[in-house]
Amino acid sequence: xxMKPLTRVxxxxxxxxxxxxxxxxxxxxxxxxxxxxxxxxxxxxGFSWQWYDNFVTNPEWSTSFMNSLQVACLVAxxxxxxxxxxxxxxxxxxxxxxxxxRMLLLTPMVVPGVVLxxxxxxxxxxxxxxGTLTGFVLAHTILALPFVLIAVSASLEVxxxxxxxxxxxxxxxxxxxxxxxxxxxxxxxxxxxxxxAFATSFDEIIVSLFITNPYLKTLPVQIFTxxxxxxxxxxxxxxxxxxxATTTLIGGxxxxxxxxxxxxx
Numbered sequence: 001x002x003m004k005p006l007t008r009v010x011x012x013x014x015x016x017x018x019x020x021x022x023x024x025x026x027x028x029x030x031x032x033x034x035x036x037x038x039x040x041x042x043x044x045x046g047f048s049w050q051w052y053d054n055f056v057t058n059p060e061w062s063t064s065f066m067n068s069l070q071v072a073c074l075v076a077x078x079x080x081x082x083x084x085x086x087x088x089x090x091x092x093x094x095x096x097x098x099x100x101x102r103m104l105l106l107t108p109m110v111v112p113g114v115v116l117x118x119x120x121x122x123x124x125x126x127x128x129x130x131g132t133l134t135g136f137v138l139a140h141t142i143l144a145l146p147f148v149l150i151a152v153s154a155s156l157e158v159x160x161x162x163x164x165x166x167x168x169x170x171x172x173x174x175x176x177x178x179x180x181x182x183x184x185x186x187x188x189x190x191x192x193x194x195x196x197a198f199a200t201s202f203d204e205i206i207v208s209l210f211i212t213n214p215y216l217k218t219l220p221v222q223i224f225t226x227x228x229x230x231x232x233x234x235x236x237x238x239x240x241x242x243x244x245a246t247t248t249l250i251g252g253x254x255x256x257x258x259x260x261x262x263x264x265x
């Protein structure tokens with residue numbers, strides 16, 4: 001059914017208004033990061049790069065940034081490997097238990113973050129993982145794995161399994177078939193999941209607040225600490241950097257998914 005021109009215009013205007021309503025509060029942070037005064041004021045007064053300079057030169061900010069980067073890279077690798085294997089296994093399962101397992105693996109996306117954080121914190125106290133790199137990586141992997149599972153499962157849904165049968169008929173083993181046939185074809189979904197896992201870990205705050213310590217802080221935790229203590233525009237500068245980085249990563253993941261759909265169609 002073809003829409004009338006007036007209907008298209010109205011729908012387009014509605015989409016633009018909703019987009020502005022969703023994005024505007026976030027974009028307010030950008031001009032605040034260039035404020036000349038030491039206050040989170042909007043509209044800003046003057047123009048200065050000093051808060052970006054403070055982000056780079058201040059040891060607290062630079063160290064927390066490197067901590068977040070290290071944790072996010074490790075989480076992206078572990079979550080992508082585990083999520084890809086889980087998606088592949090669920091795709092090959094014929095039993096009804098596959099749906100139950102899938103639901104369990106997606107639980108971290110449904111359970112409130114505070115509830116999950118309390119449970120992780122209780123376990124970490126006994127295991128002495130609070131404030132450790134291993135603890136951060138394990139906790140963030142739990143949160144990031146569902147995103148990888150969804151991305152890879154979407155690729156496997158449109159994957160032609162007859163290609164694996166053809167490879168097996170030519171003498172390729174299961175591992176060789178997966179490495180040379182399956183993995184290259186679902187690679188866009190895997191890369192998309194990796195980007196989402198990285199972004200999830202890099203921006204995570206709720207669980208991180210429970211398992212952090214003064215010697216190992218991630219960037220979101222440092223932002224929260226700074227807001228409660230200093231509240232200077234460095235927070236806005238860091239928020240702007242995170243906004244640009246996250247938008248780039250998520251946009252890259254969506255671009256990979258779009259190219260994959262176009263390629264298959």
